[in-house]
Amino acid sequence: MRTPRPPRKSLLVSPVGRGGKDNLRRIVERFGHDSFDFLLLVYDGTPLQDEDGFAGCRIVHDPAPLFWQLKRCVPPELCRRYEYVFIWMDDLEILDFDPRNFLRLLRRHRIEVAQPALSPDSVISHAITARQDTPIGRYTDFVEEMAFVFRGDLWERFWRLIAPDRNPWGWGYDEIAYSVCRFRRMAIIDAETIRHTRKGTYHASARAAQAEVRQRYRRLFWPRKRTICPISDSFLRQRLTAPLRLNLYFLYARLSSLRPVASLRTILLPRRHELSAPACVGTRMTG
Numbered sequence: 001m002r003t004p005r006p007p008r009k010s011l012l013v014s015p016v017g018r019g020g021k022d023n024l025r026r027i028v029e030r031f032g033h034d035s036f037d038f039l040l041l042v043y044d045g046t047p048l049q050d051e052d053g054f055a056g057c058r059i060v061h062d063p064a065p066l067f068w069q070l071k072r073c074v075p076p077e078l079c080r081r082y083e084y085v086f087i088w089m090d091d092l093e094i095l096d097f098d099p100r101n102f103l104r105l106l107r108r109h110r111i112e113v114a115q116p117a118l119s120p121d122s123v124i125s126h127a128i129t130a131r132q133d134t135p136i137g138r139y140t141d142f143v144e145e146m147a148f149v150f151r152g153d154l155w156e157r158f159w160r161l162i163a164p165d166r167n168p169w170g171w172g173y174d175e176i177a178y179s180v181c182r183f184r185r186m187a188i189i190d191a192e193t194i195r196h197t198r199k200g201t202y203h204a205s206a207r208a209a210q211a212e213v214r215q216r217y218r219r220l221f222w223p224r225k226r227t228i229c230p231i232s233d234s235f236l237r238q239r240l241t242a243p244l245r246l247n248l249y250f251l252y253a254r255l256s257s258l259r260p261v262a263s264l265r266t267i268l269l270p271r272r273h274e275l276s277a278p279a280c281v282g283t284r285m286t287g
Contacts, residue, residue, distance in 0.1 A: 008081070008082060008083040008152075009035060009036060009037055009082055009083065010035065010036050010037075010082050010083050010084040010085065010099075010103065010152070011036065011037050011038075011039065011078075011079065011082040011084075011085045011086065011152070012028075012031060012036050012037070012038050012039070012085075012086040012088060013038075013039045013040075013041070013070070013073075013074055013085065013086065013087050013088075014027070014038075014039075014040055014041065014086075014087075014088045014089065014090055015040075015041045015042075015043055015066050015069070015089065015090055016040050016042055016043070016046070016048065016090045017042070017043050017044040017046055017090060018044055018046045019090070019091075020089075020090025021046060021048065021051060021090070023090055023091065023092060023093060023094075023197075024040065024054075024090055025051070025053035025054070026093075026094060027088070027092075027094055028053055028054065028057060029053060030094055030097070030099065031099045033056050035099070035100070035103075036099070037058070037082070038054075038056070038057040038058065039057070039058045039060070039073065039074070040054065040057050040058070040059050040060070041060050041062065041066070041069045041073065042059060042060065042061045042062070043062070043063050043064075043066075044063070045061065045063075060073055064168070065164070065168035065169050066168075066169065066170060067162050067164050067167065067168050067169060067170040067173075068164040068168045070087065070159070070162060070170075071159065071162045071164045074087075074155070074159070075159070076155055076156035076159055079150070079152045079153075079155035079156070079159075080152055080153050080155075080156075081152065082152040083103070083107075083151070083152055084103060084106060084149055084150065084151055084152055085149070085150045085151075085152050086147075086148070086149050087145070087147075087148040087149075087150070088146070088148075089146045089147070089196075091146075091196065091197045091198040092146070092147060092194050092195065092196060092197070093194065093195040093197055094194055095119060095193055095194060095195055096193070097116060097192050097193065097194050098192060101191065101192060102114075102116065102149075102189060102192045105136060105137070105191060105192075105231075106149070106151075106187075106189075108233075109136075109185070109187070109231055109238070110185060111151075111185045111186075111187045112150070112151050112154050112183045112184065112185045112186065113143050113148065113149065113150055113151070113154070113158075113177065113181075113183050113185075113186045113187075114137075114143060114149045114186065114187045114188070114189055115129065115143045115144060115147040115148060115149060115188055115189070116147060116188075116189050116192045116193055116194045117129065117130065117131035117132065117137065117188050117189060117190045117192070117193050117194075118130050118131060118193065118194065118195065118196050119131060119193050119194065119195045121195060122194075122195045122196040122197070123196045123197060123198060124196070125144065126142065126144055126225055127225070128140060128142060128188065128225045128226060129188060131190050131193050132190050133190070134190045134230055134231070135191065135233075136189065136190065136191050136230070136231040136232065136233070137187050137188050137189035137190045137191060137230075137231045138187060138188050138190070138227040138228070138229070138230055138231060139185065139186065139187050139227070139228045139229050139230075139231060139242065139245075139246060140186055140187060140188055140223075140225070140226065140227055141178045141186065141223040141224060141225070141226070141249070141253070142174065142175070142178065142186070142223040142224075142225045143174060143177070143186050143187070143188065144174055145170060145173060145174040146196060147194065147196070148174075154181075154183070157180075157181035157182070157183070158173070158177060158181050161173060161177070161180050166209065166212055167209040167210075167212060167213060169206050169209055171206050171209050171210040171213065172210045172213035172214060173213070175213070175222060175223060176213065176217045176220060176222070178221070178223050178253065179217070179220040179221045179222070179223075179253060179257060180217065180220065182250075184246050184247070184250050185246065187231060189231075219257060219259065220257050221252075221253035221254070221256040221257050228245055228246060228249045229241070229242055229245040229246070
């Protein structure tokens with residue numbers, strides 16, 4: 001009888017500054033080096049090499065905005081070596097979050113992009129990200145970029161979307177990931193919860209970058225930020241109902257992006273693409 005191969009490691013990438021190092025220290029301790037590698041992008045000169053808890057982490061010092069760093073330091077060939085890639089901000093408190101159970105759920109349901117749900121006392125920009133009363137979670141058309149988790153072999157789709165010369169802060173990328181990257185199994189996992197602690201600064205450059213994203217991708221389907229269907233361990237729902245609903249929703253999104261339909265939608269719903277200022281960015285993404 002063949003011994004099953006252990007899962008590959010996952011990678012956690014996080015910007016980190018003086019104000020977020022304690023959060024990151026707890027994350028590194030909880031996640032552990034046996035299951036994770038860590039890439040910490042220090043943006044304010046904090047000497048993490050001298051700090052307890054960061055031994056074994058790869059540390060890069062660079063004040064450049066986060067999405068410059070992601071484009072340069074997190075290439076697809078690196079991420080393909082990992083099962084999942086966590087792109088987390090440094091203003092997240094992990095509460096009772098269990099990374100192993102979280103990964104188990106992603107594997108079991110073949111989820112491509114996910115995030116943990118946010119606790120009720122979090123800074124919440126999008127209501128859909130708040131924890132709901134489900135045993136596992138929900139398939140959605142939106143996952144917020146402050147706690148992205150990608151399947152390692154699919155990170156390239158999002159990486160290609162990043163244009164750091166035009167939008168180094170990443171504003172609005174989470175709004176178009178469903179359509180541009182063609183992810184079908186996006187999910188918010190209610191079974192595992194974290195707390196988001198800071199509200200970002202929506203400065204003029206960020207507004208301009210967000211407007212550029214909105215203009216460039218105006219023809220695409222934009223997420224409704226709602227549940228497509230619940231995640232269930234029921235065999236029938238897992239193998240039949242959920243795939244059917246996800247594929248039908250994906251087809252609806254693709255048809256909505258056809259030029260005649262998109263033009264009509266722009267006329268009838270002129271404000272549909274106006275984006276709110278996300279609070280997810282924390283201080284790292286404010287430039």
